[in-house]
Every structure is written in structure tokens, then in C-alpha cells.
Amino acid sequence: MTESTAARKPRRSAGSKAAGTTGTKADTTGAKRTTRTTRTTRTAANKAPETELVQLLTPEGERVGTAKNSPYAEYASFVDGITPDELRGLYRDMVLTRRFDAEATALQRQGELGLWASLLGQEAAQIGSGRATREDDYVFPTYREHGVAWCRGVDPTNLLGMFRGVNNGGWDPNSNNFHLYTIVIGSQALHATGYAMGITKDGADSAVIAYFGDGASSQGDVSEAFNFAAVYNAPVVFFCQNNQWAISESNEKQTRVPLYQRAQGFGFPGVRVDGNDALAVLAVTRWALERARRGEGPALIEAYTYRMGAHTTSDDPSRYRHDDERAAWEAKDPILRLRRFLEAENHADEGFFGELESESEALGKRVREVVRAMPDPDRFAIFENVYADGHALVDEERAQFAAYQASFAEAEGV
Amino acid sequence: MAAEKMALAKAINESLRRALESDPKVLIMGEDVGKLGGVFRVTDGLQKDFGEERVIDTPLAESGIVGTAIGLALRGYRPVVEIQFDGFVFPAYDQIVTQLAKMHARSLGKVKMPVVIRIPYGGGIGAVEHHSESPETLFAHVAGLKVVSPSNAEDAYWMMQQAIQSDDPVIYFEPKRRYWDKAEVNREAIPGPLHTARVVREGADLTLAAYGPMVKLCQEVADAAAEEGRSLEVVDLRSMSPVDFDTIQASVEKTRRLVVVHEAPVFLGSGAEIAARITERCFYHLEAPVLRVGGYHAPYPPARLEEEYLPDLDRVLDAVDRSLAY
Numbered sequence: 001m002t003e004s005t006a007a008r009k010p011r012r013s014a015g016s017k018a019a020g021t022t023g024t025k026a027d028t029t030g031a032k033r034t035t036r037t038t039r040t041t042r043t044a045a046n047k048a049p050e051t052e053l054v055q056l057l058t059p060e061g062e063r064v065g066t067a068k069n070s071p072y073a074e075y076a077s078f079v080d081g082i083t084p085d086e087l088r089g090l091y092r093d094m095v096l097t098r099r100f101d102a103e104a105t106a107l108q109r110q111g112e113l114g115l116w117a118s119l120l121g122q123e124a125a126q127i128g129s130g131r132a133t134r135e136d137d138y139v140f141p142t143y144r145e146h147g148v149a150w151c152r153g154v155d156p157t158n159l160l161g162m163f164r165g166v167n168n169g170g171w172d173p174n175s176n177n178f179h180l181y182t183i184v185i186g187s188q189a190l191h192a193t194g195y196a197m198g199i200t201k202d203g204a205d206s207a208v209i210a211y212f213g214d215g216a217s218s219q220g221d222v223s224e225a226f227n228f229a230a231v232y233n234a235p236v237v238f239f240c241q242n243n244q245w246a247i248s249e250s251n252e253k254q255t256r257v258p259l260y261q262r263a264q265g266f267g268f269p270g271v272r273v274d275g276n277d278a279l280a281v282l283a284v285t286r287w288a289l290e291r292a293r294r295g296e297g298p299a300l301i302e303a304y305t306y307r308m309g310a311h312t313t314s315d316d317p318s319r320y321r322h323d324d325e326r327a328a329w330e331a332k333d334p335i336l337r338l339r340r341f342l343e344a345e346n347h348a349d350e351g352f353f354g355e356l357e358s359e360s361e362a363l364g365k366r367v368r369e370v371v372r373a374m375p376d377p378d379r380f381a382i383f384e385n386v387y388a389d390g391h392a393l394v395d396e397e398r399a400q401f402a403a404y405q406a407s408f409a410e411a412e413g414v
Numbered sequence: 415m416a417a418e419k420m421a422l423a424k425a426i427n428e429s430l431r432r433a434l435e436s437d438p439k440v441l442i443m444g445e446d447v448g449k450l451g452g453v454f455r456v457t458d459g460l461q462k463d464f465g466e467e468r469v470i471d472t473p474l475a476e477s478g479i480v481g482t483a484i485g486l487a488l489r490g491y492r493p494v495v496e497i498q499f500d501g502f503v504f505p506a507y508d509q510i511v512t513q514l515a516k517m518h519a520r521s522l523g524k525v526k527m528p529v530v531i532r533i534p535y536g537g538g539i540g541a542v543e544h545h546s547e548s549p550e551t552l553f554a555h556v557a558g559l560k561v562v563s564p565s566n567a568e569d570a571y572w573m574m575q576q577a578i579q580s581d582d583p584v585i586y587f588e589p590k591r592r593y594w595d596k597a598e599v600n601r602e603a604i605p606g607p608l609h610t611a612r613v614v615r616e617g618a619d620l621t622l623a624a625y626g627p628m629v630k631l632c633q634e635v636a637d638a639a640a641e642e643g644r645s646l647e648v649v650d651l652r653s654m655s656p657v658d659f660d661t662i663q664a665s666v667e668k669t670r671r672l673v674v675v676h677e678a679p680v681f682l683g684s685g686a687e688i689a690a691r692i693t694e695r696c697f698y699h700l701e702a703p704v705l706r707v708g709g710y711h712a713p714y715p716p717a718r719l720e721e722e723y724l725p726d727l728d729r730v731l732d733a734v735d736r737s738l739a740y
Contacts, residue, residue, distance in 0.1 A: 007662070168516075172524045180520055184512045190478055191513070194485020201467055202489070220510070224478035231473055385523035386557050388581035392609065392656040395559070 012297040030056040052258065053304055054284055056276040065280075070085065079279055084347035090131060090278045091342060092356055097147040099157045099360035103367045104146075104163070110311040112371050113163045121276070121308030124273040124334030125241045127151060128281025129209065129303070136177065136206040136305040138199075140192035143181040144241075145211050152178040156363075157370040162274075166377050170298025186212055186219030193225045196234035196292075201326055201374045207292040208236040209285070215246025217262065218254050226298070235292035237285065238263075240298045241275060243307035248320040263300035275305030276334040282388045306332075379405070416602035423456050423593035425567035426532075428601070429574035430494065434464045440578060441486060443479055444496030444532075448668040453498055454534055454593055461689060476506035483529050484513055492528045492578060500535040500587075501544025507552070513557030514583045526581040530574075533660060535563075535678050536627045537724055538591035540717040548678035553585045554655040561655040563587035565629035567597040569652065572605035580608070580669035589627035589656075611658035613665060617647030620737055623662055623688060625651040626727060628675045635730045646734065654684050662688060663695045670701040671737045675725050680708040701721050702740035705733045 042140045054072045056079065065072040101119050109114040119126060122144070130151025133139060141148055149159055154176050161170030162181065169180035184190040192210030199206050214221050217240060229236050240259055244251060255262075263270025273284040281303055288299040306329035310317050342348040383398040418427065433440045442457055442464075448471035451458030461469035468602060472479050476497060481494035497503045510531065517527050537546030554561045558718075560582050560621050564570040570588070577584040606612075614629065615636050622632040629650045636646040647665050666672050672692055674685035689704035706726045 008595050167522060168520045170522070173488075173521060174524065179678070180517075182513075184508065187481065187509060190481025190509065191485040193478075193490060194482030194487075195489045196485070197482060198486045198489030198491055201491070220505075221477055221481060224473070224475045224481065227473055227475065228478050228482050304456075385519045385521075388518055388523070388526045391560070391582075392658070 011293050014122040052272050054271060054280050055277050056280040056283060057277045057337050057341055059337050061275070061337045061344055063279075063341065072280075075273075075280070075283040075287050078283040078290070082279070082282075084342075084345070087279075087342060088348055090127055090282070090351060091335070091338045091348070092359075093127040093131065093147070093150060094278065094338065095356055096360055096363055097127065097150050098335065099364055100150070100367060101146055103364040104160060105309070105313060107160075107368065108163070109373050113160060113313075113316060114165045115163050115312050117163075117312045118307075118309040119144050119146050120320075121306045121329065121334070122149075122241055122243055122303075123147055124278035125239075125275035125281055125303035125305045126339075128278040128299070129239050131209075131284035132208070133209060134289070136204070137289065138140070138177045138192070138195055138206065138208045139177070139193070140179045140188040140208065140210045141181055142185075142188070142211050142213060143183050144218070145181070148211065149176075150265070151179055152176040154178050157367055157374075160371050161374065162366070164371060164374055166374055175339070186216035186222040186225075188212070189216070189219075190220045190228070191227035192231045192236050193232075193234050193298075195237035196229065196298075197232050199235055201231070205293045206235070207289045209239050210236055211239050211241065213240065213246065214242040214244065214251055214254055214259060215249065216240075217259050223262075224374075226262070226268075226300070229298035230266045230268050233295065233297040235295070236298045237288040237292055238298060239285065239396075240300065240302045241305055242302050243275075243305050245307050245321065247311040247315060248317075250321075258302070260300055260302035263298075266298075268298045268300065270300040270302065271322065272302040272304055275303030276329075276332045276337070278334060278338055350380040355388075361373050415735045417598045417600040419596050420599050421537065421594050421596050422564070422567045422570045422589070423454055425571040425597075425599050426456050426574055426588065427458055428599070429571045429578075430460060431463070432601075432717065433494070433575065433578045434460065434468060437492065437578075439490060439492045440468070441491050441493045442496070443472055443483055443493050444470075445472060445474050445479075445498050447471060447496050452496060454590065456495065456532070456534075456588070456593075463495045471691040474502075477509050478501055480506040480509040480514065480529075484509065484517065484527065487527050487529050488525065494530040494532060497531060497533045497638055499541075499545045500533055500547040500549055503531075503549065505531055506531075510553070510559070510585075511556050515556045517558075518582070519558060527583045528578075530577045530580075530586055531583070532586045532588060534588045534590040534593075536587075536591055537714065537720045538627065538714060540720070542717070543714070546717075546720060547675065548587075548589050548709065550585070550676075551678055551683050552658075554684060558582055559585055559655060560609070560653070561585045561587065561651045563589060563626035564652065565589065565592070565624075565626055565650050566616075567595065568599045568603070570648075571599045571601070571643050572603065573608060573652070576605065578609040585601045588628060591627050592630065592636075595630070596698075609656050609658060611649050611651045611653070611661035613647060614650045615646070615648040615668060617645040619645045619669060620673065620734055621647045621649060621665040621736075622673050622675060622730070623649045623651055623665075624675040624682075625654060626676075628677060631725065631727065631730065632675055634735065636697070638727060638731060639734060643648050644734070644738070645722055651684075651735055655666070655689065657684070657691075659688075659691050659695065662692060666692055666696045667699045668698075670699050671740075672704045673707060673730065673733045673737055674698075674704065675707045675730055675733075677709055677724055679711055680706045681711050683708055702737040705737050
């Protein structure tokens with residue numbers, strides 16, 4: 001249990017108190033700093049983010065933060081009993097998600113998809129958080145949450161329709177409690193908050209998780225979502241994958257403070273977690289979802305990670321960032337570090353890795369085949385589902401379109 | 415009896431009350447809608463009777479209001495959102511256009527968006543900037559939205575019932591200068607369809623088509639014209655999306671002349687679309703081009719000038735004269 005006492009106190013004071021206890025040194029002293037020292041803090045934060053991260057697995061695969069007096073013990077307690085089977089599960093999810101992602105990138109290169117937004121490098125942030133959700137929880141993704149979709153049981157081939165251009169979202173959001181991908185940056189943070197307000201009205205103990213990125217943190221909708229969530233004490237976890245780049249704009253173009261610290265001003269806790277550490281992400285997200293369920297309101301998680309690839313297949317990152325930055329992050333690869341841990345602990349053998357390799361290839365093959373066979377929609381789909389209850393103008397234009405199309409058939413018949 | 419005389423604002427209030435009573439999923443959301451009852455008192459007394467969980471005073475953030483209403487709709491609620499004034503809707507315009515309007519299509523029909531957005535609109539009340547605008551065309555242009563505006567208390571009551579029952583998002587424009595106009599409201603009536611126009615006055619020489627606050631003006635114009643021996647028909651359009659072109663067409667085929675009146679700017683306004691469609695449909699019936707009377711391509715003027723900007727009796731009569739002169 002965490003913060004059980006604070007939970008019973010009035011919402012806002014509980015929130016701000018929690019922010020103090022879960023934040024970092026920069027958090028608690030930030031208010032006293034002058035503008036100049038705040039700037040120093042920012043620079044320091046950007047140069048040495050590791051000092052602020054909740055981390056349970058080092059890049060070398062070493063388990064850390066387990067000591068009772070560790071500053072991260074509170075979070076670590078949420079993965080205390082994790083079994084080798086669960087750890088292998090996280091590893092398997094990440095490997096398969098990366099394989100799926102690579103296949104999608106290849107399919108774009110082959111002209112089968114119009115665009116792909118790769119999650120390469122963000123597997124731990126997505127699998128760790130996705131696996132923390134309960135079946136009745138609801139997920140509001142951006143357009144890059146392929147790993148979270150995987151955790152929610154969405155068939156990965158369903159994600160590809162919109163990138164192929166056959167639909168704008170090809171799955172039923174209510175069958176997996178995984179909302180449609182949202183392309184307008186940050187809009188879904190408000191939908192998540194409203195959904196969470198509804199959960200409270202229903203008296204349910206489900207929670208909501210809203211995904212967004214460092215670029216979206218600049219959007220007004222994200223700030224409004226933070227505020228609505230705080231004011232109504234909504235059970236929503238704001239999960240920011242700070243992958244360092246909003247297309248070509250670095251963090252410094254988005255924020256003067258570390259993003260997780262934004263939460264404090266809204267009256268709820270914020271925490272920065274090593275986004276390449278699946279175990280730490282799982283722990284911190286479980287912590288945040290659990291406190292949301294208990295009625296303790298929203299929390300902000302900043303998963304500090306890196307977009308290893310381009311923003312999308314249309315992007316060229318060589319125009320704005322150096323390869324050495326990528327190389328530095330490669331050393332912190334999320335999959336590699338969990339593998340090192342599994343091997344060091346003898347939790348997985350060659351048989352496991354070999355089987356997973358075949359499973360990956362099978363997944364890639366299935367994705368390839370499904371996409372290549374994915375038909376174009378019927379042309380009349382343009383007029384479908386514009387309205388739930390119908391609309392006279394849509395009916396009229398559909399009829400005109402049909403008559404126009406039919407005129408070709410008549411012409412051919414002549 | 416079932417019919418009762420009440421002001422237009424009160425009719426909306428009574429309609430909201432009925433919806434809150436009959437469907438536990440209906441919510442009221444907006445700025446000052448709770449304790450205060452709204453700046454026009456349209457939601458007066460509702461929070462007191464239905465509680466803060468259902469009649470929700472929100473933070474002052476229009477995008478936040480509509481964005482969270484979308485989330486609540488996804489959870490199965492039917493939010494009725496108030497935007498305090500017409501000119502304040504634009505922070506929410508992104509959520510309305512990119513999310514609310516498109517969610518049903520994006521989900522291939524699996525998600526419905528039963529959200530009503532109430533917007534007091536139009537001028538004539540001597541207000542400051544951003545409090546007198548008529549932005550309905552900006553919504554009618556967006557597929558996925560339905561746009562309506564009542565002109566009288568009974569329509570206000572029933573059109574609100576129907577808007578709330580709709581599984582599509584409905585932008586419900588309230589003619590704020592008519593809020594205090596009283597009319598009989600029959601709460602046991604069987605209303606016609608939400609998106610049909612209605613001939614509110616029969617005539618033979620020319621058709622005036624209008625909606626919301628301009629319907630009353632057009633009826634006054636018809637009275638004045640009658641004194642000069644001219645018989646004008648008045649059509650209350652009621653719905654700007656979809657527009658009931660059949661009713662307008664039937665009227666124009668009879669009168670052979672059409673003047674469309676709205677407060678919104680004439681340029682690319684509803685009148686422009688109606689003129690184009692009616693020209694297509696009634697080309698051989700028309701004795702004169704379809705004329706439009708409305709706002710100018712200028713920011714809504716300061717209150718001391720609004721009477722110059724808004725269509726009034728003389729401006730509409732001038733258009734009637736010009737049409738009849740062909």
C-alpha cells in the first residue's frame with residue numbers, strides 16, 4: 001500500500017502532498033529557486049536525466065532499487081513478486097512488437113503501406129505500461145502505441161488499415177478497451193479524462209491510461225486534461241513517452257522544466273521512469289493505476305525513452321540529429337537489458353529464445369500476408385457511417401455518385 | 415392542460431429537465447450552468463434538483479468541456495454541453511471538427527457520439543465583442559455534425575428533446591434575443607422530424623426562408639408587405655444541416671421567388687448554399703435570382719452599430735422589392 005493516509009484526505013491536498021513524496025530533489029526545492037537557478041536545473045536535468053529516473057534494471061541488466069531504503073522502493077514493491085514466467089512474457093511481448101514494427105516498416109518500403117510510425121526503442125515503455133493495465137481499464141493511444149495494442153489483444157494487422165489507407169481506424173474500441181488511434185496531437189488526453197469521469201460516475205473501480213508524447217505536452221488540450229482530471233479527481237494516468245523528439249524538435253523546444261514536474265502545478269504526482277526499463281515502467285504504471293482505482297486521482301508518468309527511428313517513414317532524422325546520440329541510446333536498449341537479466345538469472349534458456357525467434361518470423365509472415373491481401377474498400381464506403389441516424393444530404397450525394405458511376409457501366413455496355 | 419405559455423429559455427430549461435428525469439445518462443456540462451443556472455438562466459434550478467454529478471460546473475476551458483464530453487459519450491453518457499456565448503466556441507472547434515464529428519465514421523460505425531452542444535447565438539442584445547456572432551455555417555460545413563436552431567418556445571422544447579435523443583452530435587443554436595419571447599408549449603405533442611422545415615405563413619408572391627431569430631423578423635416583414643398588398647410565404651428552416659430543400663423547393667415552385675435571411679455573413683452562408691440548390695432544382699420556376707439578406711463581410715460591429723449590420727424590416731423589404739421587380 002502506498003499513501004493510504006493521504007488518500008483519505010481532501011483531494012487537492014492529497015494530490016499535492018503525494019507530488020512532494022513521489023517527486024525528486026528538484027521537485028521539492030524547485031519552488032525556492034530563482035529563475036536563474038531553475039535554468040541551471042533544467043540544463044542539469046537534460047544532461048543527466050539518469051539521476052532522476054526510477055530504474056529497476058540497469059542497461060547492463062542488473063536488478064537495482066530493491067533495497068527497502070531505496071528511493072524507488074515504493075514503486076519496486078509493485079513488482080516484488082514478479083515471476084520468471086511474467087518476465088519472459090514481457091520479453092516476448094517486446095520482441096514480437098519489435099518484429100511487427102520492423103515488418104510494417106518493410107511493408108511501407110515495399111509500397112504496401114502509405115506510412116508507418118515506428119515504435120522502435122519504445123518497446124519497454126509500451127509493454128511495461130500496457131501489461132500494467134487490467135482488462136476493464138481503458139486505453140487512449142496516440143498513433144504509435146503498437147506495443148500497447150499488442151498487450152490489449154488488438155490483432156496487430158488491424159492497426160495497419162489506416163496506414164495502408166483502407167480505413168481511418170479498423171478495430172472496435174470497445175472490444176479490447178483500446179480506443180482508436182488519434183492523430184491530432186494530444187486530443188485524446190481529454191477523451192481519456194472524460195471517460196475516467198464517467199467511470200467515477202458509474203461507481204466502477206476501473207482506470208484509464210492516456211498516452212501522449214513530449215510534443216503533445218505543449219498542446220493546450222493536454223494541460224486542460226490535466227486540470228479537468230485534477231479538479232474532478234478522475235481515475236486517469238497520463239503516460240507521456242518522452243522519446244526526445246517531436247519530429248525535428250527536441251525537448252528544449254517543448255519545455256523549460258522536466259515534463260513530469262508539470263503534474264505538481266496541477267495538484268497530482270508526477271514521476272519520471274526509465275522508459276527503456278520494462279520492469280520499472282510496469283511498477284510505476286501499476287502504482288499509478290492502483291492509486292487511481294483507489295480514488296486518489298490522476299498521476300503523470302514520464303517514460304524517458306528514445307525514438308530510435310524516424311518520426312514516420314516520411315521523416316529523415318539525419319537532418320536534425322546526430323548518429324552518436326542514437327548510438328548512446330542503443331546501449332540502453334530495452335530488449336537487450338531484459339535479456340541480459342533473464343540470462344544472468346537463468347530465467348530463460350536457448351530453447352526459449354529459439355522458439356521466440358520462430359514465433360517472430362511467423363508473426364512477420366502473417367502480417368505480410370494479411371496486409372498484401374487487404375482489399376481496397378468499396379467506393380461507397382465514402383458515404384458509410386457519416387452519421388448514425390442518417391442525413392438527407394449524404395443520401396442525396398450517394399445517389400448522385402451511384403448514378404455517375406452507373407453512367408460508365410452504361411457507356412461500356414453500348 | 416398540457417399546453418403552457420412559456421419563454422423560449424424556459425422551454426429549453428423544461429426540456430433539459432425532462433431529459434434529466436427520463437434518462438440517467440443525460441448530463442449537463444458547462445461554465446456557470448450549475449449554481450448560477452447559466453448566464454441566461456437556461457439551466458436554472460437543474461443542479462439543485464439533479465446534483466453536481468449530473469449538472470456539472472466545468473473549468474473555463476471550452477476544448478476541455480467538449481473533449482471530456484466526448485470521453486463521457488464513449489463511456490455511454492449523453493452530455494448536453496453549454497458554450498456560454500457564440501464567440502467562445504472556437505477553443506472547442508478543434509475537438510468538435512476533428513474528433514466529435516468524425517468519431518462515428520473513424521470507428522466504422524462502432525462508436526456513437528450522442529453529444530448536444532448548446533450555443534446561444536446572434537446579436538441584437540447590445541453586447542460586447544464575441545457575444546453576438548452567428549457561426550452556424552462553420553458547423554454546417556462539417557460532415558458528421560447536425561445543426562439546428564429553433565425560432566420559438568415550442569420548437570425549442572421539442573427540438574432539444576430530439577437533439578438529446580439523437581445518436582449524432584447536434585449543434586443546437588439558441589436565438590438569444592428570443593430567449594424571453596413567450597409561446598404555447600404543448601408537452602404532449604407529437605413533434606415532426608427534427609430536420610424538416612416548416613411553412614409558418616402561407617403566401618403566393620414570394621418566399622422568405624429563415625431560421626432562429628430571423629423567423630420572427632420575416633413574419634413581421636410579411637405583415638408589413640401584406641399592408642402593401644403582397645402575399646409572402648415564410649419558411650422556418652429549423653435545421654441548417656441537413657437543410658430541408660424539399661420544403662423550400664415546394665414553396666418556391668409556388669411563389670417563384672426566394673429571399674433567404676440570416677444574421678450570419680452572407681458570403682458563403684447558408685443562404686448561398688440554398689440559393690445554389692434552389693437554382694438547380696427550380697431553374698424554370700424562378701422569376702428572379704435568389705436573393706440573400708444577412709451580415710456583412712466584416713467583424714461583428716460594436717453594439718451601437720449592430721442595428722446597421724443586422725437584417726431588419728427595411729432591409730428585408732428592400733430585398734423583397736428587388737426580387738419582385740424582376
